[in-house]
Amino acid sequence: MRLTSYYMPTLREKPAEAEILSHQLMLRGGMIRKLASGIYSFLPLGYRVVRKVEEIIRQEMNAKGALEVFLPVVQPAELWRETGRWDRFGKELLRFKDRGEREFCLGPTHEEVITDLVRNELRSYRQLPVNLYQIHVKFRDETRPRFGLMRAREFVMKDAYSFDADERGLSRSYQDMYDAYSRIFTRCGLRFTAVEADTGAIGGDVSHEFMVWAETGEDVIVRCCRCGYAANLERAEFQPSKGKWDEGEKPLEKVYTPNMKTVEEVTGFLGVSPSCLIKTLLYQTEKGFVALMVPGDREVNETKVLHLLGVEELELAASVHVEEITGAPVGFAGPVGLKGVKLVADRTLDGMGNVVVGANEEDYHFVNATPGRDFSWDVAGDIVKARPGDRCHRCGTALEFSKGIEVGHIFKLGTKYSEAMGARFLDEKGQERPFVMGCYGIGVTRTAASAIEQSHDDDGIIWPISIAPFQCYLLPTNWERADIRNAAEGLYHRLLERGVEVLLDDRDERAGVKFKDADLIGMPIRVTLGERGIKKGLCEVKLRREERPRDVSIEQAIEEVVSMRDALFKEVAV
Numbered sequence: 225m226r227l228t229s230y231y232m233p234t235l236r237e238k239p240a241e242a243e244i245l246s247h248q249l250m251l252r253g254g255m256i257r258k259l260a261s262g263i264y265s266f267l268p269l270g271y272r273v274v275r276k277v278e279e280i281i282r283q284e285m286n287a288k289g290a291l292e293v294f295l296p297v298v299q300p301a302e303l304w305r306e307t308g309r310w311d312r313f314g315k316e317l318l319r320f321k322d323r324g325e326r327e328f329c330l331g332p333t334h335e336e337v338i339t340d341l342v343r344n345e346l347r348s349y350r351q352l353p354v355n356l357y358q359i360h361v362k363f364r365d366e367t368r369p370r371f372g373l374m375r376a377r378e379f380v381m382k383d384a385y386s387f388d389a390d391e392r393g394l395s396r397s398y399q400d401m402y403d404a405y406s407r408i409f410t411r412c413g414l415r416f417t418a419v420e421a422d423t424g425a426i427g428g429d430v431s432h433e434f435m436v437w438a439e440t441g442e443d444v445i446v447r448c449c450r451c452g453y454a455a456n457l458e459r460a461e462f463q464p465s466k467g468k469w470d471e472g473e474k475p476l477e478k479v480y481t482p483n484m485k486t487v488e489e490v491t492g493f494l495g496v497s498p499s500c501l502i503k504t505l506l507y508q509t510e511k512g513f514v515a516l517m518v519p520g521d522r523e524v525n526e527t528k529v530l531h532l533l534g535v536e537e538l539e540l541a542a543s544v545h546v547e548e549i550t551g552a553p554v555g556f557a558g559p560v561g562l563k564g565v566k567l568v569a570d571r572t573l574d575g576m577g578n579v580v581v582g583a584n585e586e587d588y589h590f591v592n593a594t595p596g597r598d599f600s601w602d603v604a605g606d607i608v609k610a611r612p613g614d615r616c617h618r619c620g621t622a623l624e625f626s627k628g629i630e631v632g633h634i635f636k637l638g639t640k641y642s643e644a645m646g647a648r649f650l651d652e653k654g655q656e657r658p659f660v661m662g663c664y665g666i667g668v669t670r671t672a673a674s675a676i677e678q679s680h681d682d683d684g685i686i687w688p689i690s691i692a693p694f695q696c697y698l699l700p701t702n703w704e705r706a707d708i709r710n711a712a713e714g715l716y717h718r719l720l721e722r723g724v725e726v727l728l729d730d731r732d733e734r735a736g737v738k739f740k741d742a743d744l745i746g747m748p749i750r751v752t753l754g755e756r757g758i759k760k761g762l763c764e765v766k767l768r769r770e771e772r773p774r775d776v777s778i779e780q781a782i783e784e785v786v787s788m789r790d791a792l793f794k795e796v797a798v
């Protein structure tokens with residue numbers, strides 16, 4: 225491709241709207257443009273990356289026997305009502321009506337559509353397993369779209385759905401997808417890990433997220449380097465530490481804590497450590513109010529609470545409800561004498577003693593409160609977030625925390641959707657049974673952006689060879705000069721003949737501009753034809769990720785580029 229006939233509007237300055245590096249570099253590199261909040265257009269250079277990621281995904285999905293389909297973006301409300309998600313999915317589901325007042329949504333995921341597609345036609349166990357996938361646009365009306373393609377509202381996703389006769393079949397399909405995902409992200413040139421994850425709004429009981437390591441990631445990966453346990457923060461388990469209880473039992477005492485509402489204020493005032501306070505937080509669920517009790521130095525893990533209580537909604541109670549239930553303003557809730565709510569304790573509370581709790585009275589707390597004697601609870605479990613210093617629940621080694629970007633998520637759905645929608649098949653004995661399903665997503669556009677987060681320098685992107693828009697940037701420093709121009713044209717044609725994807729910078733621009741653009745858009749190999757070298761029949765060949773170019777004769781340049789490209793592909797081979 226010649227740059228003079230290409231559309232690649234690069235920007236010199238950092239765009240004000242860009243919050244993270246991938247966003248900034250894709251805007252500056254002329255790869256994407258914002259149309260509306262969280263909605264982006266892909267320009268030719270950016271779309272080439274997307275297409276390459278898609279092609280790798282397609283090859284690996286096909287290799288596992290998955291079949292590609294193409295499902296509608298616009299989905300009727302009736303299907304979502306069958307699974308109850310029309311009401312439950314929340315505001316991320318963009319709903320609208322057609323001219324006939326019929327309700328629709330823009331698909332944020334396709335479990336309902338795919339289950340509907342097979343429920344009357346996939347009938348026999350002999351036809352199973354089946355795995356259908358598509359690569360398509362999704363829409364989720366995020367509250368706060370941000371970080372460019374990382375948290376966009378409209379994005380490209382690969383979603384696959386497997387149908388099996390039983391759990392064993394599902395386990396095989398799941399493992400197939402796990403393996404395919406590992407190959408896909410390796411081939412995309414990414415450093416990643418798979419972690420245990422929560423199933424969230426999709427449902428099911430087992431799931432893994434594929435995380436790309438990146439400092440800018442929104443997700444926290446918790447890992448044990450000894451036994452290999454890995455989970456995201458929502459899910460991460462850890463060994464409970466023993467509560468403090470070494471002073472002997474002291475009598476419960478109410479103390480005046482004027483205007484002291486936060487853990488820091490109260491413990492600072494009383495001169496005790498935050499771990500000696502139990503904070504009591506009131507939450508509203510669809511089954512009523514609950515009071516969560518956790519150590520003062522710990523954070524509630526809402527995902528764990530949802531699972532422990534078997535509820536779907538969990539929101540901090542409004543202050544008016546807190547006052548109604550505790551009889552005191554927010555900041556003074558405590559378990560002693562608290563009635564009318566379910567009391568839920570973190571597992572570490574058992575064994576604590578002489579702790580500080582709210583007194584359910586404005587400006588008062590209790591000290592020396594002891595579980596069992598002064599208060600108790602209805603349910604106990606692990607309801608707090610793991611944090612640095614915590615130990616692996618399997619082997620006791622200190623857990624490591626790092627940041628990552630979720631690029632893939634696989635779920636064992638079981639029969640959640642097939643049962644809700646009456647999607648059944650006939651087994652060997654001629655009995656009707658619901659399909660056992662799995663679903664498997666990859667954020668395609670997010671994968672492209674995460675490659676940039678992981679691989680860049682101060683000058684721009686350093687693309688992995690497999691998803692780079694072009695493999696080689698051919699840079700004649702002065703297009704006006706016939707000798708340079710002719711040598712460039714010759715190299716260009718011969719590289720194309722050898723199957724190298726090459727972008728020829730045939731613009732009549734200063735060399736400095738060309739070098740800046742080449743570094744910015746980050747093709748893995750650069751070949752430079754300059755005034756100094758041309759006289760000796762030399763050109764410079766350089767890897768984007770390396771500092772120094774090497775002088776190579778123009779004759780040898782073709783072989784050099786081809787072998788560099790092949791070596792780069794070997795690095796990401798599976």
Ligand SMILES: [Zn+2]
Nearest residue numbers: 448451616619
């Ligand atoms: Zn471990």
